[in-house]
Each structure stands twice: as C-alpha cells, then as structure tokens.
Amino acid sequence: MSVEATDHYSNCTHCGFCLAVCPTYILTGDENNSPRGRLRLWSEEAAGKIPRDEWTDFYTSECVGCLACETACPAHVPYGELFEHTRHDHVATHRSHPSPAIRLAAHAVTHQSLFNLAMLPARMMRNLGLTPHPFLLPGKPALLKSTAGYARELMRAKKPTGPRVALLTGCLMEAMFRDINFATVRVLIENNCQVITPENQTCCGTFQEHTGLEGVEALREQNRRAFGPLDVDAIVSNSSGCGYSLAKTLAPNKPVRDVLTFLGDLDLKKREPRSTTARLYVDLPCHLVHGQKAPGIPANVLDATGIPWALAPNAKDCCGSGGVYNLDKPENARAILSAKSAFLNEAEGDPVILGTANHVCMMQWHSAGATGLVTRPYEVKHVIQLLDPGEGFALTPV
Numbered sequence: 001m002s003v004e005a006t007d008h009y010s011n012c013t014h015c016g017f018c019l020a021v022c023p024t025y026i027l028t029g030d031e032n033n034s035p036r037g038r039l040r041l042w043s044e045e046a047a048g049k050i051p052r053d054e055w056t057d058f059y060t061s062e063c064v065g066c067l068a069c070e071t072a073c074p075a076h077v078p079y080g081e082l083f084e085h086t087r088h089d090h091v092a093t094h095r096s097h098p099s100p101a102i103r104l105a106a107h108a109v110t111h112q113s114l115f116n117l118a119m120l121p122a123r124m125m126r127n128l129g130l131t132p133h134p135f136l137l138p139g140k141p142a143l144l145k146s147t148a149g150y151a152r153e154l155m156r157a158k159k160p161t162g163p164r165v166a167l168l169t170g171c172l173m174e175a176m177f178r179d180i181n182f183a184t185v186r187v188l189i190e191n192n193c194q195v196i197t198p199e200n201q202t203c204c205g206t207f208q209e210h211t212g213l214e215g216v217e218a219l220r221e222q223n224r225r226a227f228g229p230l231d232v233d234a235i236v237s238n239s240s241g242c243g244y245s246l247a248k249t250l251a252p253n254k255p256v257r258d259v260l261t262f263l264g265d266l267d268l269k270k271r272e273p274r275s276t277t278a279r280l281y282v283d284l285p286c287h288l289v290h291g292q293k294a295p296g297i298p299a300n301v302l303d304a305t306g307i308p309w310a311l312a313p314n315a316k317d318c319c320g321s322g323g324v325y326n327l328d329k330p331e332n333a334r335a336i337l338s339a340k341s342a343f344l345n346e347a348e349g350d351p352v353i354l355g356t357a358n359h360v361c362m363m364q365w366h367s368a369g370a371t372g373l374v375t376r377p378y379e380v381k382h383v384i385q386l387l388d389p390g391e392g393f394a395l396t397p398v
C-alpha cells in the first residue's frame with residue numbers, strides 16, 4: 001500500500017479520543033507523540049507541507065505500537081497499518097537505523113533451526129534458574145526436544161478425537177519459551193484436541209513489523225504455505241502478538257484464534273483449587289484486545305485455573321513491552337511499566353501471580369521485579385501454564 005495513495009489520513013477528524021489511551025502521549029503530554037499528532041506528521045509530510053526531517057521519524061519510533069488508539073477511534077483510522085508502512089518506509093529510505101543487534105535478531109529469527117541452536121544457552125540458563133537478564137524468566141524449557149516432536153509423542157500416547165487444531169509454535173517462543181508451548185500442547189490434548197504443528201511454519205513476522213526491517217512478506221508467504229492447505233478446525237497461537245500477525249497473514253481465508261479464547265468455547269478441564277491465599281491478577285495484552293479485538297481472556301478459562309482471580313488495574317493498557325520497544329526505548333518502556341506495575345507492591349495474595357497471554361509481556365512484567373519497580377515477590381505466568389495438567393500428564397493412562 002502506498003500511504004500517499006490512501007485517503008486514510010483524511011479519515012482522522014482530529015477528535016482526540018485517542019489521546020487519553022496513548023501511553024506515549026500520557027507520558028510526555030506532547031501532541032506529536034500522540035496518534036493524532038503522528039497521523040498529522042505523516043499526512044503533512046506526504047502532502048509536502050513539512051520537510052522530511054528527523055522529527056517525523058523520531059515521533060514514529062516513539063510509538064509502542066499498542067493499537068489502543070485503533071480501538072478508541074470512532075473514525076476507524078487504520079493506525080496500525082499506517083504505522084507499519086511508515087516504519088518500513090523510514091528504514092528502507094535510511095531515515096531510521098535499527099541497531100546491528102536488532103538487525104541480527106531479525107535475521108536470526110527467520111532461520112528457526114539455527115535460532116533454536118543459538119538460544120540453547122538461554123534455555124540452559126532458564127533450566128538452571130540462572131536469569132542474569134531482567135527479561136529472562138525462570139522456567140524449564142526442554143533443551144533439545146521440539147514442540148512438534150513433543151506434540152507427536154503426546155498425540156500417539158493420548159489419541160485425542162476432538163477438534164483438529166494447528167498450533168503456531170513461534171520463533172522466540174520455540175527457542176526460549178518452549179516450556180509454554182509444551183504446556184499448550186498438554187492443555188489442548190487434555191481437552192481432547194488433536195494438535196498439529198506444521199513443520200514448515202516460520203516466524204510470524206512481528207519482529208519485522210515492529211522494527212520496519214525487510215523480509216516480512218517472505219515469512220508471511222511461508223506461513224501461508226504451511227497453514228493455508230491444512231484441514232483443521234482452528235489455527236491457534238499462544239502469543240497474542242504472533243497470533244495477530246498470523247491472523248493478518250491468513251486473512252480472510254483462515255481465521256486464527258488465541259488459544260485461550262479457543263479454549264473458552266470448550267467444556268474445559270479444571271484444575272483443582274490449589275491454595276486459598278493465592279491470587280491471580282490478569283493483564284490483557286494489547287495485541288489480544290486491540291489487535292485481535294478479543295474482549296479479553298474468557299472468564300471460564302480463568303476460573304478453570306483454580307486460582308481466585310481479578311483483572312489487573314488498567315488491564316487493557318499497554319505494559320510498555322511493544323515487541324522490541326523495551327529494547328529500543330528502554331526509558332519509555334520502563335516509565336510505562338512503572339505506572340502499570342505499581343499495584344503489585346500492595347496486591348493481596350500469597351503467592352501473587354501476574355497472568356497474561358504473551359511471552360513479550362511476560363518478560364516485561366518479570367523485569368518490574370528484576371529492576372526494582374516491584375519490591376515484593378510475585379510470579380509471572382502465561383495463563384495456559386495455570387491450566388497445565390503438568391509433565392506427569394504424558395505418563396497417565398488414556
């Protein structure tokens with residue numbers, strides 16, 4: 001799409017409804033750092049009314065990409081599409097310069113086998129409980145066995161007969177957080193779903209979308225080939241950002257659902273209540289509610305965790321993770337997280353669990369404790385992990 005060729009900018013009526021939900025406007029009070037301001041910069045630049053200077057790129061790069069403005073906009077301005085296009089344009093024309101580390105990471109995620117190998121030390125560190133980086137969550141990922149291999153084993157052992165479900169295993173999810181993928185496979189199979197993990201799937205392209213780097217269309221095409229021909233009842237993702245990206249890739253032919261909203265339609269197996277004192281605070285990832293437009297995580301799914309739960313304060317507001325935003329703009333990301341996570345210091349419960357549905361948000365929430373924003377102990381979990389029958393499920397008879 002050529003931004004210049006669209007009339008989407010003119011859809012903006014300058015009503016300002018988007019300002020109150022924009023984390024960077026709330027942070028800075030700067031109109032240029034708001035959705036309306038960015039739209040005006042892009043539109044006036046496209047019309048030749050202002051010079052193509054560094055400020056438009058600066059304010060574009062300040063955007064977290066949370067899409068809260070799309071939800072708030074009564075004129076249905078497709079902000080996310082325009083933002084993505086502008087990011088790519090700024091990188092392609094050398095107005096924006098992603099760091100070598102970001103470029104290397106964007107390249108690495110497109111070669112899943114090599115990326116899995118390169119991330120082996122990180123999986124080992126998580127396994128050993130060594131988490132030297134604030135984003136590195138503790139966990140027990142398999143070192144060598146893949147999610148696809150695990151799903152095949154469990155399918156053979158359990159022989160589920162229900163809905164056929166194709167699972168997006170993701171790049172970082174598979175390389176670093178495959179313990180969450182394994183839990184997802186167990187939960188689906190325990191609920192009688194037949195899990196299919198197409199071997200030729202690849203990264204969804206979110207990394208490239210966020211950074212403006214090239215290569216996104218090749219990834220999308222590979223995923224169209226991997227998922228498009230499948231005869232399944234659902235394609236699901238356990239990462240709201242990846243699910244949103246894959247949904248755009250496969251639209252309109254193959255709907256993609258977040259695994260938690262998919263499970264909400266089933267007569268879900270419930271976990272036994274584990275503790276009367278535990279409390280689960282649920283945060284809703286931006287790309288679940290503003291991207292996929294899901295109303296939230298279904299209440300029956302949260303009830304099935306067996307843990308008393310409540311929505312976190314301002315649950316639909318951005319936590320500041322924004323794909324790689326917390327690496328690119330760490331000060332902004334920390335300021336956004338600071339406001340969002342403050343409630344944890346006073347939250348009731350023992351243990352206190354912060355539950356969400358996106359691994360990038362999980363890393364961001366974990367960093368609140370690791371960097372001193374939250375000073376009391378708390379756990380960060382993907383909600384699917386709270387539904388998990390556990391590794392022993394593989395050994396139990398059908």
Ligand code: SF4
Pocket residue numbers: 021022023024025034035038062063064065066067068069070079
């Ligand atoms: S995507 Fe989020 S950060 Fe960017 S302009 Fe919209 S509300 Fe603001």
Ligand code: SF4
Pocket residue numbers: 011012013014015016017018019035036039069072073074075076077
């Ligand atoms: S809410 Fe929509 S129409 Fe109103 S100022 Fe923001 S982008 Fe423009």
